[in-house]
Structures are given as C-alpha cells and as structure tokens.
Amino acid sequence: MPALADKAPLLSVRDLVVEFPTRRGVLRALDKVSFDIAEGEVLGMVGESGAGKSLTGAAIIGLLEPPGRIASGEVWLRGERIDNLPRERMRRLRGRRIGMVFQDPLTSLNPLYTVARQLIETIRTHMDVSDTEARNRAVGLLDRVGIPAAARRIDDYPHHFSGGMRQRVVIALALAAEPELVIADEPTTALDVSVQAQIIDVLKEICAERGASVMLITHDMGVIAETADRVAVLYAGRLAEIGPVRDVIQRAEHPYTAGLMGSIPTLTQTAERLTQIPGSMPRLDAIPKGCAFNPRCPRVLERCRIERPELIAREGGRQVACWLYDREAQDA
Amino acid sequence: MLTWGPGFTMIAFILRRIVQSVMVMLTVALVAFALFRFVGDPIASMVGQETTLAERAELREVLGLNDPFAIQFGRFVARAATGDFGISYRLQQPVMELILSRLPATLELALVSGVLAFVFGVGFGVYTALRRGNWISGSVMTASLIGVSLPTFLIGVLLIWVFAVELQWLPSFGRGETVYIGDWWRTGLLTESGRASLILPAITLGLYQMTLIMRLVRAEMLEVLRTDYIKFARARGLSNRAVNFGHALKNTLVPVITITGLQMGSIIAFSIITETVFQWPGVGALFIRSVQFVDVPVMAAYLMLIALVFVIINLIVDLLYYAVDPRLRVDRANARH
Ligand SMILES: Nc1ncnc2c1ncn2[C@@H]1O[C@H](COP(=O)(O)OP(=O)(O)OP(=O)(O)O)[C@@H](O)[C@H]1O
Ligand code: SF4
Ligand SMILES: [Mg+2]
Numbered sequence: 001m002p003a004l005a006d007k008a009p010l011l012s013v014r015d016l017v018v019e020f021p022t023r024r025g026v027l028r029a030l031d032k033v034s035f036d037i038a039e040g041e042v043l044g045m046v047g048e049s050g051a052g053k054s055l056t057g058a059a060i061i062g063l064l065e066p067p068g069r070i071a072s073g074e075v076w077l078r079g080e081r082i083d084n085l086p087r088e089r090m091r092r093l094r095g096r097r098i099g100m101v102f103q104d105p106l107t108s109l110n111p112l113y114t115v116a117r118q119l120i121e122t123i124r125t126h127m128d129v130s131d132t133e134a135r136n137r138a139v140g141l142l143d144r145v146g147i148p149a150a151a152r153r154i155d156d157y158p159h160h161f162s163g164g165m166r167q168r169v170v171i172a173l174a175l176a177a178e179p180e181l182v183i184a185d186e187p188t189t190a191l192d193v194s195v196q197a198q199i200i201d202v203l204k205e206i207c208a209e210r211g212a213s214v215m216l217i218t219h220d221m222g223v224i225a226e227t228a229d230r231v232a233v234l235y236a237g238r239l240a241e242i243g244p245v246r247d248v249i250q251r252a253e254h255p256y257t258a259g260l261m262g263s264i265p266t267l268t269q270t271a272e273r274l275t276q277i278p279g280s281m282p283r284l285d286a287i288p289k290g291c292a293f294n295p296r297c298p299r300v301l302e303r304c305r306i307e308r309p310e311l312i313a314r315e316g317g318r319q320v321a322c323w324l325y326d327r328e329a330q331d332a
Numbered sequence: 333m334l335t336w337g338p339g340f341t342m343i344a345f346i347l348r349r350i351v352q353s354v355m356v357m358l359t360v361a362l363v364a365f366a367l368f369r370f371v372g373d374p375i376a377s378m379v380g381q382e383t384t385l386a387e388r389a390e391l392r393e394v395l396g397l398n399d400p401f402a403i404q405f406g407r408f409v410a411r412a413a414t415g416d417f418g419i420s421y422r423l424q425q426p427v428m429e430l431i432l433s434r435l436p437a438t439l440e441l442a443l444v445s446g447v448l449a450f451v452f453g454v455g456f457g458v459y460t461a462l463r464r465g466n467w468i469s470g471s472v473m474t475a476s477l478i479g480v481s482l483p484t485f486l487i488g489v490l491l492i493w494v495f496a497v498e499l500q501w502l503p504s505f506g507r508g509e510t511v512y513i514g515d516w517w518r519t520g521l522l523t524e525s526g527r528a529s530l531i532l533p534a535i536t537l538g539l540y541q542m543t544l545i546m547r548l549v550r551a552e553m554l555e556v557l558r559t560d561y562i563k564f565a566r567a568r569g570l571s572n573r574a575v576n577f578g579h580a581l582k583n584t585l586v587p588v589i590t591i592t593g594l595q596m597g598s599i600i601a602f603s604i605i606t607e608t609v610f611q612w613p614g615v616g617a618l619f620i621r622s623v624q625f626v627d628v629p630v631m632a633a634y635l636m637l638i639a640l641v642f643v644i645i646n647l648i649v650d651l652l653y654y655a656v657d658p659r660l661r662v663d664r665a666n667a668r669h
Contacts, residue, residue: 063566095569102567107560110579111659112586121578122568157658173568 008079009036010213011060011181016073018052018059018237020284027284029055030237032073034311037181042204042214044228044245046221046260048281051234053217057183059083060215061098062090078180096126099179099212101203103186105166109158115142115169116154119176126177141172145202164195171203175210182207185217196220200227221261225249230317233257236281236292239311243318253320256293291323299324342654349650353643358409360639364632365408371628417633422625427633431615435637436517437507438607438614442600444530445538449599450592453542457549458584461557462576472546479543484602488536488609495532503529505611537606541595548591552584559583586657593649597642 018030030052037043045053058064060075062082075083077097082090094100102108110118119138123129129137135154142150145168147161158166167187174182184203188196204227207214216228224231224245232242233254241254252258259277279296282288288295291304301323311319312326375388375397383391392398396407411417417427456476460469479487496504508525510518520526556562557580565575604616611617615634622630654660 061567063563091566091569091571093569094567100564100567102560102564104560108564110561110565110583112582112657113579114658121570121574125568125570125574159659170564173564176568 008076010039010041010078011037011215012074012076013056013060014074014076016056016059016075017071018055018064018068019071020068022067024285028071028237028287029068029284030059031287033234033237033239034073035232035239035242037213037215040208040211040213041230042207042216042228044224044231045215045217045234046219046224046231047234047240048260049219050281052237053234054185055237056234057100057185057215057217061094061100061183063094063100092126095122095174095179096177097179097181099174099177099182101167101170101174101182101184101187104190105163105170106190108170109166109173111158114155114157115161119154119169119173122173122176138172138176141176142169144206145169145172146198147172163191164199167191167195167199168202171199171206175206175212178210179212181213181215183215183217186219187216188223189219196223221249233260236287237284238292239319239321240293241318241320241322242311243314243320244316247316247318253314253318253325254322255297255299255324259296259298291321345654346651349647353647356643357636357639360636361409361412362405364412364635365405367628367632367635368408369404371626371631412633412636417636418629420622420627420630422622422627422630427629430618430630431633431637432516433518434613434615434618436519437612438600438603438616440519440521441530441533441537441606441612441614442596442603445534445541446592446596446599448534449538449541449545449595453545453592454549454585454588456542457546457588458553458576458581460546461550461553464554476543476546479539480547484536484540484605485609487539488532488606491532491536492609502532504532505529507613533606533610533612536609537599537603540602541592541599544595545588545592549584549588552587553580556580556583582656586653589652589656590649593645593652594642597638597645600641601638 013036014034016030016033017028020027020029033052033056035043045056047053055064055068058068059070062085064070070083073083074081077093082093085093109115116135116138119141120131120134123134123137124131127134139151139154142154147153147165147168153160158169161169171187174184182203187203188199191199200223203214206212216224218224228245230243231245231248233240233248233256235256241248241252241257248257249261252261256277262277277296282292282295288305290306291297291300291309294300294304297304304323307323309321309323309326311321313319314325375392375395396404399407415428417431419425420427420430423430456472460472463469482490492504495502503525506529507520508527508529509523510520510526511522513519513522520530557576562575562580565579570579603612603614604620606612607614607616608620615637618630619634621627622634
C-alpha cells in the first residue's frame with residue numbers, strides 16, 4: 001500500500017474532467033484524471049501528442065480556452081480548492097502560486113517590450129515593491145537563470161536574445177513572483193538540442209533551491225529519467241500509470257507504458273529491441289468502450305472491452321489503470 | 333554580419349524612402365504634365381475668339397510650347413517645385429493661391445474625420461474583439477457592414493435629410509463662420525457655427541474609414557489574443573486590463589497605424605464627394621469644378637497635391653512604424669547573442 005503522506009500534497013488533482021462542447025456532441029478531452037504533486041517534487045508528464053498533457057496544465061492554472069471547460073473534478077492547492085475560485089482570485093494566483101513555462105520562447109515574450117518591462121510588470125503585479133526594488137529583483141533573477149551581464153541586458157528587447165537565452169528569460173518570468181508550483185509545458189522542445197540540457201538544469205536547480213514543485217510536460221524520456229521524481233503517463237485523456245520514475249521506466253506495468261518506453265531509442269538500444277505500438281491513439285470522438293487502449297493492447301482481456309479500469313494501487317506508490325493488475329480478479 | 337552604427341541604418345532608411353518619394357512625385361508630375369499637353373489646347377483656353385492664327389503661333393512660341401518634350405517637362409517640374417502651376421483658365425488667378433485659400437477647409441475636414449475614424453474605429457474594434465458574442469458587439473458589427481456598403485454620397489444625403497432637414501439640428505452646407513489664424517489659414521474650428529457645420533461632413537467622410545479601422549482592429553486584436561505571449565501574460569497573472577490594453581492593443585496598433593495613416597491620404601482624396609454633397613469650400617470641390625471647365629492647371633496642381641499628401645503620409649507612417657516596433661531598429665545588441 002502507498003504510505004499515507006505525512007502532510008497534504010502541494011497539488012492534488014481529483015477526477016478532473018475537461019470537455020469541449022461541439023456541434024457533434026461533447027468531446028471529453030480529460031477523463032477522470034487524478035494525481036498529486038508533493039512539496040518540492042518534480043512530476044514528469046508524458047504521453048503521445050493529443051493525450052491531454054497541455055490541457056491538464058491549462059486546467060490547473062485556470063486558462064482553458066473556451067469552449068473547453070472543467071466539467072467535473074477538483075483541483076486543490078495546499079489544501080485549498082482552486083478550480084472554482086472567482087475569476088479575479090484565480091488571476092492573482094497565477095504567476096504568484098503557480099507559474100507556467102510554455103514551449104516556444106520565441107513567441108512567449110511580447111516583442112514590443114523590453115525584458116525589464118515584462119519582468120517588472122510581473123513582479124509588481126504580485127508583490128508590493130517599488131519600481132527600483134522590482135528592477136533589482138529582476139536583474140537578480142536574470143542573473144540567476146544564467147543571463148550574462150544581466151544588469152545591462154535587461155533593457156534589451158526579446159529579439160536581441162537567442163532561443164536558449166529567451167527561454168531563460170521565460171523561466172525568470174515564470175518564477176518572478178516565487179510560485180510554489182511551476183508547470184513547464186515542453187520547455188525545451190523548440191530549442192536547439194545543444195542548449196536543451198542547460199535549460200532543464202536551470203529550471204530544475206532554481207525550483208529545487210526555492211522548494212518549488214514542478215510539473216514537467218515533455219516527450220523526452222531522457223529528460224524525465226534525469227529530472228523527475230515521479231512520472232505520469234497519459235493516454236487519450238486518461239491516466240494510464242503513475243509512479244516513481246525509476247520503477248515506471250525500468251519496469252513499466254501498463255502495457256501502453258511498456259510500449260512507450262520501448263519506442264524510446266537510447267544509445268545502447270539496437271533496432272530489434274525497439275518495440276513499436278501498432279495503431280494510433282483514438283480521436284476524442286471515437287474512444288473505445290472499456291479500456292481506451294484495448295484495440296492496441298497486446299495483452300487485452302475480455303473485460304477490457306467492456307469495463308474501464310480504474311487506477312489500481314501497486315507497490316512503491318505506483319498506480320496503474322489496467323485490468324491485468326486487478327487483485328480481486330487475480331485472486332479469483 | 334556587418335554592423336553599421338545605429339544612426340547609419342536610420343539615415344539610410346530615411347534617404348531610401350525620400351528617393352522613392354521623389355520618384356513617385358516625378359511620375360505623378362509626368363501624368364499632370366501630360367494633362368497639359370493632351371487635354372484640350374492651352375492656347376485656345378487662354379485667348380479669346382478674335383485672336384489671329386499668327387498671334388496664336390507667337391504665343392505658342394513665347395510659352396515654349398514648341399520646345400522638345402523633355403525641356404517642357406523639366407520646366408514644368410521646376411515651376412511645380414516652387415509652387416507655380418500657372419493661372420487658372422476659369423478664375424484667372426494663380427492656381428497656387430486658389431489652392432492655398434481652399435486647403436485649410438479640406439485639411440480641417442480631413443483631420444477631424446481622420447481623428448473620429450481612428451478613435452471610434454479603435455474603440456469599437458477593441459470592444460467587439462473583447463466582447464465577442466454580446467448583443468452590442470453584434471449590433472456594432474452589423475452597423476459597420478452597412479457603413480462599408482453604403483456609398484459616401486448616400487450617407488451624406490441621409491445625414492442631411494435626418495439632421496438638417498427633419499431635425500434641423502445642424503447646417504447642411506458650407507463651413508459656417510470662419511476666422512483667420514495667421515495670414516491665410518481660415519478656420520471653422522473656433523466658431524460655434526463652424527464646428528456645427530463640420531459635424532455632418534466629417535461623419536460622412538470618416539464613416540467608411542472608421543468601419544475599415546474597426547474591422548481591422550478587431551481582426552488584429554483577435555489574432556493577437558491567440559498568441560503565446562498573451563497566454564504567457566495571462567499565465568503570469570497580469571490583470572485583464574494589462575493584458576488587453578498593455579500587451580494586446582499595442583501589438584494590434586502596429587498594422588493599424590499603417591492603415592490609418594494611409595487612409596488619411598484617401599480621406600483627403602475622397603473628400604471630393606463629401607465636399608460636393610455639403611458644398612464644402614475645399615480643394616475637392618475646386619477640383620470637381622475645374623474638371624467641369626477643363627481647367628487644366630488646377631487639375632494638374634490638385635493631382636500633384638494629392639500625390640504629395642500620400643507621399644508625406646507614407647513617410648510619416650514608416651517612421652512611426654520604426655518608432656513603435658523595436659524589431660525594425662537595428663541597434664547595438666543585434667550582433668551579439
Ligand atoms: N478547442 C478544442 N476543441 C476540441 N478539442 C480540443 C480543443 N483543444 C484541444 N482539444 C483536444 O484536446 C486533446 C488534448 O490536447 P493537448 O493539447 O492537451 O495535447 P498534448 O498532450 O499537450 O499534445 P502535444 O504533445 O501535441 O502538445 C487533443 O486531442 C485535442 O484535439
Ligand atoms: S486494461 Fe486491458 S486493454 Fe487496457 S491496458 Fe490493461 S490489458 Fe490492455
Ligand atoms: Mg501540448
């Protein structure tokens with residue numbers, strides 16, 4: 001059994017359902033997603049394109065784009081429910097308690113304003129400090145994220161910085177008001193391979209030194225393995241598996257996770273060992289009955305086509321949504 | 333990449349634009365000059381019935397009308413550059429004098445309609461972009477469709493009918509009382525009747541531009557609101573006000589400034605119709621009359637004037653663009669990363 005945490009998790013997502021009403025009916029993009037992020041923990045979030053990773057982040061921070069909406073479920077931040085906060089209170093919480101880093105640093109910054117202006121504006125939105133104080137803080141932040149000659153470069157415009165430098169600026173902006181949780185949505189996908197590792201390191205270090213938790217959305221299993229404490233695997237808007245990163249990567253239990261890990265080529269792996277999952281993830285309007293993975297699953301059971309598996313608690317705090325691990329059924 | 337000093341690129345940019353402007357003006361001058369040569373016979377327009385053929389030929393020689401084309405054109409350009417377009421056939425006055433005396437009326441009308449168009453265009457555009465789907469936005473959008481599709485003279489006539497004839501709130505023609513500012517600028521802006529007279533023509537002239545600006549602002553704003561930097565601004569918890577007006581609107585304004593500036597040119601050009609409908613004593617009305625009388629010097633001067641206005645506005649717009657968008661400024665930091 002997973003040990004009961006001695007204190008409440010920083011973030012707790014419970015049975016989150018996100019829907020898009022469309023002309024041809026309601027699309028359910030997230031279906032009863034539940035997970036926790038502990039204080040100071042880095043949770044990796046993986047899954048194929050369209051699995052719902054970004055939507056999970058947007059729902060937590062309250063920035064779902066209409067007509068998308070949270071249809072049911074709850075989001076708790078340090079014991080306070082935040083999914084139903086009034087709009088103005090939710091706005092104040094964004095940036096202050098939950099920060100966000102987006103994928104593309106080239107488009108994340110307003111091209112018409114200097115980095116100084118964007119940082120100071122953010123700091124002063126959340127903290128009661130003077131302009132000079134905010135500026136000093138801003139320079140300190142830029143320095144901390146590794147921008148050389150920060151005091152001078154702060155007055156430059158975004159287009160004066162390279163992609164990697166811009167992402168450092170974005171990280172500085174996301175952390176400007178010292179949030180407790182940072183949601184990083186593929187923060188390195190748009191970057192040059194040569195700087196990806198540095199950016200992840202900076203993000204991880206700063207969050208660690210401030211005790212901030214991270215939800216790290218990425219396609220890069222290598223990054224997850226090196227950075228995350230735990231990893232959550234999404235499939236078609238549902239959580240397939242979640243657990244400590246080593247366990248999940250080395251001994252994936254959910255057949256989808258196993259396939260996903262198999263399809264990540266590593267340097268030591270040969271082509272033969274590279275297992276592929278046949279087929280592709282279903283579209284939101286055609287999610288099969290029962291387990292969403294059943295048409296592609298190599299170990300599919302009879303009941304998989306009828307009943308949807310809930311998360312089943314496994315050893316070491318891992319949870320798996322798969323009938324293969326249904327203890328009662330195994331006992332029977 | 334070679335980097336020149338910041339001043340150099342700026343000056344090179346301005347020089348290039350000025351050279352382009354001069355080329356445009358020369359082209360228009362060619363057209364204006366062609367008017368002289370090919371529309372009507374200038375001699376016939378200047379002399380009476382009783383002038384003999386010999387006298388006509390002499391006049392032709394004196395006026396240099398027998399000189400080669402290039403020389404005549406050179407002379408025309410040189411004179412035009414000093415503001416000399418000759419004497420109006422119809423009014424027997426120097427053309428430049430005529431135009432200058434009527435220019436203030438047109439410029440005041442154009443300026444007021446331009447400002448109205450910009451202020452209301454941006455205001456409605458932003459409102460309809462931020463409040464999509466409420467009934468006010470819907471009505472404004474529908475009204476704007478009507479605004480674009482009705483011809484200017486019809487709008488003018490409708491306004492006259494409602495506000496001048498039926499309600500009798502505002503005058504339907506003329507500039508009202510005017511007073512002099514300085515030696516030659518007669519303004520209607522300082523008198524009550526002058527301002528009242530300006531309202532209907534200004535609305536008529538500015539309505540079309542306003543709907544254009546509004547639709548442009550709305551489209552641009554919707555586009556900008558979808559960008560990543562707006563999402564990121566929201567994710568940092570900035571207030572709606574800061575996001576919508578501080579971040580989104582400023583980005584919207586870059587293209588809007590261009591279009592609005594260019595439309596100032598069309599406002600002045602299109603004032604012909606409005607001035608005719610409202611009997612507004614401006615250069616547009618002067619042009620229409622001179623067309624009726626084939627008063628070529630006035631027509632040519634008007635053509636050059638409008639071209640000059642367009643060219644100057646273009647230049648200003650480019651400079652504004654430069655001022656608003658830092659990406660266009662090549663400066664010290666460009667070379668380093
Ligand atoms: N406005 C919308 N209307 C309908 N469906 C939408 C809308 N926005 C997103 N979706 C759907 O929600 C699902 C999840 O999208 P999401 O962006 O969270 O995927 P993701 O896991 O982040 O993928 P990627 O790796 O490509 O970023 C997708 O299937 C997408 O089609
Ligand atoms: S529940 Fe069934 S279909 Fe789904 S992953 Fe497990 S075995 Fe495969
Ligand atoms: Mg995504």
